[in-house]
Amino acid sequence: NMKNATWKDERCASMRFISRCYKNLKRYDEAKMWLDKAIDEAPYLRDPYVEMALLQYRLENWDLIEKYCLEALKIEKSTKSYINEPFSWDHTIYDLLSLSYYYRGKYDLALDNVNKALEELSHKRESLSDLALYIWYSTGTVATLLQEIINTYQYLAPPKLTVNRSNRACSVLALFQCVAAHPDTRHPFLKAQIPIFLYPFLNRSEEHTSELQS
Numbered sequence: 152n153m154k155n156a157t158w159k160d161e162r163c164a165s166m167r168f169i170s171r172c173y174k175n176l177k178r179y180d181e182a183k184m185w186l187d188k189a190i191d192e193a194p195y196l197r198d199p200y201v202e203m204a205l206l207q208y209r210l211e212n213w214d215l216i217e218k219y220c221l222e223a224l225k226i227e228k229s230t231k232s233y234i235n236e237p238f239s240w241d242h243t244i245y246d247l248l249s250l251s252y253y254y255r256g257k258y259d260l261a262l263d264n265v266n267k268a269l270e271e272l273s274h275k276r277e278s279l280s281d282l283a284l285y286i287w288y289s290t291g292t293v294a295t296l297l298q299e300i301i302n303t304y305q306y307l308a309p310p311k312l313t314v315n316r317s318n319r320a321c322s323v324l325a326l327f328q329c330v331a332a333h334p335d336t337r338h339p340f341l342k343a344q345i346p347i348f349l350y351p352f353l354n355r356s357e358e359h360t361s362e363l364q365s
Contacts, residue, residue: 160234163193174206183279196230197223197239208284216251220244230239233272242271271321276329283333286326287340292337293330299323300348307351322354 170185183206189199207215226285229235244335252261276282286292303320303323306312312320327345331334340346 159193160196160230160232163189163196163199164234166192167199170206172201174209179206179210195226195228196235198224198234198236200237201244203235204244208247210252211254213251216247220248220251233360241275242268245271263315266319266322269319271324273322273325275328276325277288282326283330283336286330287336291344292335293345295325297345297348304351320352324349 166185166189170182170189172187173179173182183203186199186203186206190203193199200219204223205220205221207213229240231272232267245264249261249264249268252258252264272282286296299319300323303312303316306316327349329341330340331346
């Protein structure tokens with residue numbers, strides 16, 4: 152019973168769930184109203200801000216996505232209750248921010264948040280048991296990651312990788328490692344000959360080792 156409930160975290164979650172129902176019914180004004188209520192109820196939680204950003208993504212309100220994502224990032228500690236949503240503490244916020252900046256022509260900020268999203272996702276890959284399946288079977292994801300790898304070739308010899316580009320390439324390699332290690336994606340990964348695209352990194356590593364030894 153919402154009227155008798157006193158735990159603000161749980162009341163906030165109930166309001167978010169009501170909002171999701173209206174969102175799925177495409178009654179967006181009512182969905183937003185309930186998320187506003189959820190934010191007022193528990194402004195110390197990331198979850199209602201991120202849900203509001205996701206709603207604004209559905210509505211393509213790119214400036215409001217930035218607003219709510221930045222508000223969410225101000226909250227640096229999770230309450231670690233069962234109410235907390237995983238998407239409030241993974242790559243989702245940075246993914247949304249990158250899209251918000253991209254569609255408003257702020258490409259440097261968009262790329263910066265792509266880097267953060269990739270890094271966050273690669274760091275948490277071991278805790279996401281189905282991540283390899285999502286990467287392999289979601290449309291365009293493998294092609295996008297491969298393009299990132301190919302774009303890095305020109306910086307390998309002579310070596311002129313910036314820190315940001317190096318971190319991005321390492322994050323992509325970590326995600327491919329996740330795909331290669333999963334029993335359900337290992338065979339199609341090898342059959343598609345994805346490792347061929349990774350050889351330039353291996354060759355460069357061997358050359359660097361030889362240089363050090365000499």
